[in-house]
Amino acid sequence: MKLPVIFAGHGSPMIALEDNELTKEFQKIGERVVSEFEKPKAILSFSAHWFTRGTYVQSDPEPRQVYDMYGFPKELYEVQYHPKGCQELTDDILALLPDISINDDWGIDHGTWTVLVHMFPGAPIPVVQLSIDGIEGPQSAYDIGKALAPLREKGYLLLGSGNIVHNLRRLEWDNPNGSPQADRFDAFITGLVKKRDNEKIIHYEDNPDAAYAAPTADHFLPLLYTLGAAQGEKPEIFNNVRNTGSLSMTGYLFGFGEK
Numbered sequence: 001m002k003l004p005v006i007f008a009g010h011g012s013p014m015i016a017l018e019d020n021e022l023t024k025e026f027q028k029i030g031e032r033v034v035s036e037f038e039k040p041k042a043i044l045s046f047s048a049h050w051f052t053r054g055t056y057v058q059s060d061p062e063p064r065q066v067y068d069m070y071g072f073p074k075e076l077y078e079v080q081y082h083p084k085g086c087q088e089l090t091d092d093i094l095a096l097l098p099d100i101s102i103n104d105d106w107g108i109d110h111g112t113w114t115v116l117v118h119m120f121p122g123a124p125i126p127v128v129q130l131s132i133d134g135i136e137g138p139q140s141a142y143d144i145g146k147a148l149a150p151l152r153e154k155g156y157l158l159l160g161s162g163n164i165v166h167n168l169r170r171l172e173w174d175n176p177n178g179s180p181q182a183d184r185f186d187a188f189i190t191g192l193v194k195k196r197d198n199e200k201i202i203h204y205e206d207n208p209d210a211a212y213a214a215p216t217a218d219h220f221l222p223l224l225y226t227l228g229a230a231q232g233e234k235p236e237i238f239n240n241v242r243n244t245g246s247l248s249m250t251g252y253l254f255g256f257g258e259k
Helices: 019-034 074-078 087-096 108-120 138-154 180-195 198-202 222-228
Strands: 005-009 040-045 127-129 156-162 235-238 251-254
Touching: 005 127, 005 222, 019 040, 019 108, 040 087, 040 108, 040 138, 040 222, 087 138, 108 127, 108 138, 108 156, 138 156, 138 222, 156 222, 180 198, 198 222, 222 251
Parallel strands: 005 156, 040 127, 040 156
Antiparallel strands: 005 251, 235 251
């Protein structure tokens, strides 16, 4: 059975503590994965928060939870999410990407656990992270995702976690919605994802709102990994909202209904 691919907008780390429409969607998606497919053997996560020079994969049998955020309430640092690692998945990744290296200096960061704490509470599924290569760029991210697509046939769920719009310098704390630039860019990318115009998404920086929406590539590139892993598949769209002006929570599901 071919498991799906998910791109989730994770936004503020505080989403780990929230109970709202966004987190309810995460919960529903986790339930759908298990009911419509099967419990994944493991999850491969492409998190915006492991941004490296080159590509690395984890092999730690008990990866540590990384609280890679600062200045938040004490309750956030008390959230516990401790999945096991999965050596079999690590080995399968290395077989598909023989030029990458193992690096266990990191762990399961908040780009991953703030989403999975809702999708799969209690950490019942092993997790392995693959780093986001900040050197090679969007085409390489797409190609790596494409190379990893066979993992779906082996019982692995692929999860990209980032944001279509992510500009912390332009946050509007009193704005519960998106700015005009955020709304335009999010609609532009979502339209391309619907049409599966991957080439234009790879060249997203050509869009006049890109410098505002994605001033750095770290949160946008996870989308390219998921698009490569779900080549040609049409999306289901969820959490299609913007908040605090310059954050997009929009997510995409690929492969549901294509078992």
